[in-house]
Each structure stands twice: as structure tokens, then as C-alpha cells.
Amino acid sequence: MTAMTPYPVGTPGQPWGAAEKAEWRSRQRKQRSYAGEVVSVIDALRGDFDIGQYSELDYAPDGAYPLFALRSRSWSDSLPVVLVTGGVHGYESSGVHGALRFLQRDAQKYAGKANLLVVPCVSPWGYERIQRWNPDALDPNRNFRANSPAGESAALWNLVQPLLGRFLVHIDLHETTDSDESEFRPALAARDGKEYEPGTIPDGFYLCADSARPQPAFQQAINDEVAKVTHIAPADPDGTIIGSPVVAPGVIEYDYTPLGLCAGITDARYVTTTEVYPDSPRATPEQCNEAQAAAARAAIDYALANPGR
Template structure:
């Protein structure tokens, strides 16, 4: 077992305690503004959406953050509900900006056909620090279970709970970045006192289906739409993407509920997690945002055409 140092915090082979977590937290720096880049453009949509503050996070000296969602204006209880989430991992920028772009320029096409609930930035502290975790060194996207150790996850589950049984679709917007391999996975190994085992970052877009309830035709419809915007990640030499078998071009699957992942919180029959690759030389930030929008629209179009309630 290789226990050579691979992260500046902690002792190799020993899980972090309070001191190590405090040392890690002291290293984090605010690099952008949630208020300016998320809250202001979100509140500017109030004429077309109902803006809902479903909670807040008070991280003392690290900031106070409102948790905001967009709810369809003219909500119709006779219609099914679709959830779009972004920024569960705050550093994954196109998830946040893609959700806002969809809400601003594309959601109107679905008015009167389906109720939309859009949560552009689940983890605002992580958004500002361009980090995967919250300030407690917890990954919100492994924390969607009761009781949740992550306040971000608990607040979103509370928002969703009254609508369970009515969701037909959930699209959770993510990115896979080079920093996953260079920074975040080494930090995870250090935090848990485990050896870091290098992996491979795929070049391109892919989706994560629910292995407990797969929807291959739905996933493929989304892939086909996104392929018109950006390239789809190929399988590696072993037929895998990030260690998981490729089930169809650009599609892998996880047990969403078992792993405490955001895409498992609604019980919707149609769910997918998008994974954009923003570090590709073939992709621009605008293209990454557009890929997220294409995925949302394709998912909605498929559900409305095939899965009418």
C-alpha cells in the first residue's frame, strides 16, 4: 500500500480529525461572488418566475447565503413536475450557469405543459471557493440521505419532499474536471486516511443513469441532443468511463439512492446526471453552458413526448 504524502493536510493513512479539517478550511479562499453571479441574475428573473427562498446557510465569517429556487409562474397542480439542479458541487460552473441560462432563455417553451422547479446553485459556499465540498469538508453529493450531514443537501431534500410522487423528471447538472484528479480526489483520500489511486478523466460529455431503474432510451435521447453541441466522451481501453462500464455511448450508471446522490432525491421515473468536461481544448465555457441547456431541453422533450402522465 502506497502511503506516501499526496496532500498537504493530514498524516497519510490517518483520517482527518477536527484539527485537520480546520487546517483545510483555513486554506480555502473566496474566488468569486455568489451574490453577483447567481443571486442577482436569479432575482432578475422574478418577472417570469416565482423566486423561492427555501432556506439559508450561515457559515459565520465565511458568509451568509440564501438558498434560492425558481418555480414556474402559474404553477398548475394538475401537471407533473420536473426538477433541475445545478451547483451541488459548487466548483462545477456550467451546472450553475447552464441552469440560469435555461431559466432565462428556454423554459418559457414548456409553460403550461409541465411545472418546473429550478435550483441553480445548491452549494453557494462551494461556488465561491470553487470547491467540491462544503466548509465542513463534506461532499453534498454523497449526503442526500436522512439525516444528512450537509446542510445544503438537507435543505434541498426539504424543498423537494412535499412534491415527491409528482416528479416525472430530474436533471442534475455536473462537470467532470481535471481538478477532480489533481485536487479533489487526493483531498478525499487524505480526508478518509486512504491511499490515493490515480484515475482517468474522460475528454467529453457523459451521463449517469440510475442503475436501480435504468432508462436507456431516455439517456440516449439526451446524448443525441448534446452531441450537436459538444463531443461525447469515449470509453477508455477497458470500455469504461471514470471506472464504470459504458452501457451505451456516453452513458454509465450508479445506484443513486444507495450512494446518497442528488439525482436520487425525487423518486422520478426519469433522472439523469450530466457531466460536462470544461477542460477540453474542444470546448468553451459558452459551449459547456449550452450543453447543459441542450440536456435539460432534450430530457423535457422526451418526457413530454413519451411519458405523458
């Protein structure tokens, strides 16, 4: 067996301290523009939505990153609230651009039916650097809790708190990529002083439901709509996807709240986390963006047709 090359930061078996985290951050390079690729699209939607800056992340010397949320212009206290989030992991491009596509094309059909709250890019520093973590080597999607140490997570947490009790749906848009195995999981093991154990990358779209409120018919409705756009990931031979048991075709479950996952920040009846695979030979980035928008649309349609608690 060929020995794995140690991760280039830190000492194998020893958790990172401040010096290692600083070295890791120094290796990250800006590769795309949040202002040019995301904020400009948000600005173009000002005629259709109320757009607000809900926080700003000061990541000097890299810069300051304003965080934006878009709300239905026809917001009404009598309507349920739907939350769509993208870019919690900034490198997951279709989460960001799928949310923007949903806003551009689909969102207006819900005027007078639901209040939409859409946050297309939760982690702009990560978006620009095609990175899973924030500059402090923290994964925002393990830090959604009160008084979070991750600025991205704390800002979104604070945004949704005044609306608790009114959410019907929260759909959080993610990707699984080949870089999960080539970079992000090895980095995680190195940061935590653990041995890296190779895993598998699912080929296709799948959902991660909340084990505390799984709503299997809701998950199935989303997969049925996405299957019109791209393929649903099969289970591995052991009946799992990324090591978790498959509870229905293309569906696994996590316990959201203890894990600090984004999709656990509301009390919505219907919650899910999407995952697409843009590196698949059977899918294109365009299909992945479309799959994310289709998932958001299907989630809202199902919930509005089945709103009872």
C-alpha cells in the same frame, strides 16, 4: 516511478479529525461572488418565475448564504413536476450557469406543459471557493438522505419532500474537471485515510443514469441533443468511464439512492446526472453552459412525449 507528494493536510493513512478539517477549511479562499454572479441573475428573472428562498446556510465567519428555487409562474396541480438542479458541487461552473441559461432562454416554452422547479446553485459556499465540498469537508453529493449532515443536501431534501409522487423528471447538472485529479480525489483519499489511486478524466460529455431506473432511450435522447453542441466522451480502453462500465455510448450507471446522490432524491420516472469537461481542448466554457441547457431541454422534451408510468 516518482512518488506522489502527500496531500498538504493531515497524515497519510490517518483519517482527518476536527483539527485537520479546520486546517483544510482555513486554506479555502473566496474566488468569485455568489451574489454578483448567481443571485443577481436570479433576481433578473423575477418577472418570469416565482422565486423563493427555501433555506439559508450560516457558514460564519464566511457569511450566510440564502438558497433560491425558481418555480413556474403557471404552476398547476394537474401538471407533472420537473426538477433541474445545478451547483451541487459548487466548483462545477457550467452546472450553475447552464441552469441559469435554461431559465433565461428555454424554460418559458414549458408553460402549461410542466411545472418547473429549478435550483441553480445548491452549494453557494463551494461556488465561491471553487470547491467540491462544503465547509465541513462533506461532499453534498454523497449526503442526500433524511437528516443529512450536509446543510446543502438537507435543505434540498426538505424542499422536494412535499412534491414526491409528482415528479416526472430530475436532471442534475455536473462537470468533470482536471482538478478532480489534481485536487479533489487526492483530498478525498487524504480525508478518509486512504491511498490516492490516480484515475482518468473523460474528454467530453457523458451521463450517469440510475441503475434502478436506467431509461436508456431517455439517456440517448439527451446525448443526441448535446452532441449538436459538444462531443460525447468515448470510453477508456477498458470500456469504462471513471472506472464504471459504459452501458451505452456516453452513459454509465450508479445506484443513486445508496450513494446519497442528488439525482436520487425524487421518485421521478426519468432521472440523470450530466457531466461535461470544460478543460477539453475541444470545448469551451460557453459550449459547456450550452450543453447543460441542451441536456435539460432534451430531458424535458423526451419525458413530456413519453410520460407513461
